[in-house]
Amino acid sequence: MSRELTMLQAIQEALDLKLADDERVVLLGEDIGVNGGVFRATDGLLAKYGEKRVIDTPLAESGIIGTAIGMALNGMVPVAEIQFLAFIFPGLEQLLSHAARMRHRTRGQFGVPMVIRTPYGAGIRGPELHSESVEAFFAHTPGLKVVVPSSPYDAKGLLISAIEDPDPVVFLEPTRIYRAFREEVPGGLYRVPLGQAKVVREGEDLSIFAWGSMLRTALRAAEQIEQERGWRCEVIDLRTLYPLDRETIITSVQKTGRALVVHEAHKTAGLGAEIISLINDEALLYLRAPVKRIAGFDVPVPMFSVEDDYLPTEARIRQGIEETILF
Amino acid sequence: MEIYRWPGEPTLHQILREDGTLAREEPPGVQDQAQAWYRFMVFCRRFDQKALNLQRQGRLGTYAPFSGQEAAQIGSFAALRRDDWVFPSYRELAGMMYHGLDPAHALLFSRGHPAAGYMPKELAMFPGQIIIGAQLLHATGAAWACKLRGEDRVAAAFFGDGATSQGDFHEALNFASVFQLPVVFFCQNNQYAISVPVTRQMATPTVAQKAIAYQIEGIRVDGNDIFAVYDAMRYAVEHARSGGGPVLIEAVTYRLGPHTTSDDPTRYRDPEVHDAWARAKDPLLRLRRWLERQGLWDEDQERAWTAEVDTRLAEATERMEQTPMPDPASVFDHVYAQMPPALRRQKQELTDLRGRV
Ligand SMILES: Cc1ncc(C[n+]2csc(CCOP(=O)(O)OP(=O)(O)O)c2C)c(N)n1
Numbered sequence: 261m262s263r264e265l266t267m268l269q270a271i272q273e274a275l276d277l278k279l280a281d282d283e284r285v286v287l288l289g290e291d292i293g294v295n296g297g298v299f300r301a302t303d304g305l306l307a308k309y310g311e312k313r314v315i316d317t318p319l320a321e322s323g324i325i326g327t328a329i330g331m332a333l334n335g336m337v338p339v340a341e342i343q344f345l346a347f348i349f350p351g352l353e354q355l356l357s358h359a360a361r362m363r364h365r366t367r368g369q370f371g372v373p374m375v376i377r378t379p380y381g382a383g384i385r386g387p388e389l390h391s392e393s394v395e396a397f398f399a400h401t402p403g404l405k406v407v408v409p410s411s412p413y414d415a416k417g418l419l420i421s422a423i424e425d426p427d428p429v430v431f432l433e434p435t436r437i438y439r440a441f442r443e444e445v446p447g448g449l450y451r452v453p454l455g456q457a458k459v460v461r462e463g464e465d466l467s468i469f470a471w472g473s474m475l476r477t478a479l480r481a482a483e484q485i486e487q488e489r490g491w492r493c494e495v496i497d498l499r500t501l502y503p504l505d506r507e508t509i510i511t512s513v514q515k516t517g518r519a520l521v522v523h524e525a526h527k528t529a530g531l532g533a534e535i536i537s538l539i540n541d542e543a544l545l546y547l548r549a550p551v552k553r554i555a556g557f558d559v560p561v562p563m564f565s566v567e568d569d570y571l572p573t574e575a576r577i578r579q580g581i582e583e584t585i586l587f
Numbered sequence: 588m589e590i591y592r593w594p595g596e597p598t599l600h601q602i603l604r605e606d607g608t609l610a611r612e613e614p615p616g617v618q619d620q621a622q623a624w625y626r627f628m629v630f631c632r633r634f635d636q637k638a639l640n641l642q643r644q645g646r647l648g649t650y651a652p653f654s655g656q657e658a659a660q661i662g663s664f665a666a667l668r669r670d671d672w673v674f675p676s677y678r679e680l681a682g683m684m685y686h687g688l689d690p691a692h693a694l695l696f697s698r699g700h701p702a703a704g705y706m707p708k709e710l711a712m713f714p715g716q717i718i719i720g721a722q723l724l725h726a727t728g729a730a731w732a733c734k735l736r737g738e739d740r741v742a743a744a745f746f747g748d749g750a751t752s753q754g755d756f757h758e759a760l761n762f763a764s765v766f767q768l769p770v771v772f773f774c775q776n777n778q779y780a781i782s783v784p785v786t787r788q789m790a791t792p793t794v795a796q797k798a799i800a801y802q803i804e805g806i807r808v809d810g811n812d813i814f815a816v817y818d819a820m821r822y823a824v825e826h827a828r829s830g831g832g833p834v835l836i837e838a839v840t841y842r843l844g845p846h847t848t849s850d851d852p853t854r855y856r857d858p859e860v861h862d863a864w865a866r867a868k869d870p871l872l873r874l875r876r877w878l879e880r881q882g883l884w885d886e887d888q889e890r891a892w893t894a895e896v897d898t899r900l901a902e903a904t905e906r907m908e909q910t911p912m913p914d915p916a917s918v919f920d921h922v923y924a925q926m927p928p929a930l931r932r933q934k935q936e937l938t939d940l941r942g943r944v
Contacts, residue, residue, distance in 0.1 A: 290781070291781045291782045294782050298781065316783050318749075318752035318788050319719055319783070320752040320754065322753075323754075350753060385648045385649070385699060386648075386649065387648070387699075388717050389718060558922075558929070558930055560922065563701045564648055566699075566701065566912075566913055566917070566918050569915035
């Protein structure tokens with residue numbers, strides 16, 4: 261059975277299926293029970309699975325992540341929700357110093373199979389600190405996997421893979437496209453493997469790498485530029501930010517000889533730098549132009565009345581494409 | 588084995604009963620201020636309503652209403668000096684306006700306007716904190732500096748019941764206690780942290796008792812009784828200012844509206860409990876009953892005050908909406924005291940881009 265679902269519904273369904281499929285799975289977080297989550301990603305799950313499986317916690321992110329580690333050490337598979345990405349910061353110590361390192365410091369004796377789901381990104385007219393995208397912090401931390409879906413189908417399949425993964429996974433959900441569109445999603449359990457990018461649009465002239473809500477912006481820019489100038493851009497959704505799918509990235513750049521990375525996170529030390537360095541390492545001699553980054557500026561994500569100019573726009577991406585191709 | 592147990596029944600400081608009679612003598616100064624407080628409460632209640640309406644009409648973004656908490660906010664801010672340090676949360680606009688924030692400015696937060704963050708120069712007040720619990724440590728540090736620098740100012744942190752679960756809350760109380768700092772921790776226990784009831788937030792029956800674990804003074808006060816709130820805060824501020832150390836106040840109150848305009852409280856609220864708070868315990872009605880007994884309130888006056896409030900609100904809304912939207916390139920300002928060259932290049936990039944569009 262396949263229906264059209266939003267990304268939020270697809271996420272809710274993945275959680276539902278895994279709760280049914282594996283009794284070790286528990287959900288915990290702020291307002292996820294009675295309220296069904298502030299975005300309703302866990303709607304109805306408390307009623308269906310009860311208070312032992314779907315747990316409203318006290319308001320403490322360090323508490324949520326730290327106790328999730330303990331649960332994971334003792335045979336459970338916690339899926340924690342952090343209400344917005346910036347609220348993970350009080351829990352970073354638990355995540356970076358403990359969840360990420362546990363397997364290594366116990367020499368493989370204890371792993372921490374847990375998922376931290378959190379809405380992230382700008383473009384929702386949110387208040388201060390509701391719009392961050394700091395995926396690079398996590399990709400920079402050995403021991404963590406970092407996943408970002410950009411469509412309902414992928415969200416469900418990737419979340420199921422994340423929950424089944426033996427290592428801690430940070431699962432970033434682009435708030436801007438939670439309800440932005442629907443897509444066919446199969447009813448049962450299925451997996452989209454971690455670590456695999458996806459070629460969303462084929463092209464020969466330039467490769468665009470994007471993820472999360474920027475994927476759609478990049479796709480629109482690619483369509484516009486094809487109409488305006490006839491250039492065909494390949495658009496690749498990275499889907500997993502750690503580990504990166506080197507092969508798909510390199511194969512595409514070897515084919516097109518030009519590349520552009522689009523991310524809404526701040527430019528400096530953002531993931532774009534890592535991708536460019538990877539291209540330098542493996543495909544430098546294929547390049548016909550320097551690889552550009554179209555990224556968020558190096559300023560705190562602004563208050564929403566000025567956030568549109570902070571986010572990479574189609575116009576900025578088109579300009580980047582032009583400069584690269586006409587280099 | 589000796590088990591060290593919680594020592595006693597929780598207390599609740601109350602002066603003004605729900606029916607508007609006095610449970611005990613009102614604190615000095617209250618007689619003169621009560622009518623002005625009431626009028627300010629009316630202003631705030633209608634401000635809140637106005638903001639909700641503006642949000643519904645798409646003229647404001649997310650807004651966190653404070654209706655039901657006017658007595659807790661106004662009563663507590665009324666005991667502060669204008670030069671005291673104030674670290675509020677996002678739900679403190681009533682208190683902040685009482686302290687001197689222009690209502691037109693107060694609305695700018697929900698407008699997503701960067702200028703919202705610039706507080707009146709003559710105050711030592713910060714924009715409402717979004718990160719739950721963070722401001723308690725800032726207040727503790729500011730108080731610490733007061734002590735080290737020999738100033739007689741105090742610092743006050745305002746927060747909700749949910750914040751008491753954060754490590755920052757406990758760290759702040761402990762630092763303040765260890766270093767005997769002039770800081771007041773003012774918790775509005777409005778019964779919910781979004782959907783989570785306080786009974787689920789903590790297993791302790793009160794917030795105030797947490798003071799005992801840190802060997803500081805704790806007061807549990809009826810937060811809908813403006814006389815008692817003022818009394819408690821006045822005591823705490825004097826205690827802190829005179830070197831007595833920190834105080835934790837729990838004001839027991841109730842949020843009448845949704846958590847924010849994105850919230851649907853019917854999902855988690857008990858309608859009966861809600862009705863009790865909305866009717867019998869409303870802080871405005873309680874003060875009004877007392878004023879009426881004193882001959883300081885009647886319906887004609889209420890109508891006149893309301894009309895005056897509505898004029899002020901219309902004027903504030905107009906000024907808020909006429910506040911020019913900032914130049915988008917201004918997002919680069921104030922990231923550093925001096926803009927690094929790399930940032931200046933990005934600012935130029937944005938300016939050029941906008942010039943082309
Ligand atoms: C660190 C952090 N975690 C989560 C949130 C999301 N959040 C915003 S308000 C809120 C509830 C706060 O409850 P409480 O402290 O009781 O204050 P109230 O909103 O009731 O005034 C939550 C969970 C946040 N802003 N910051």
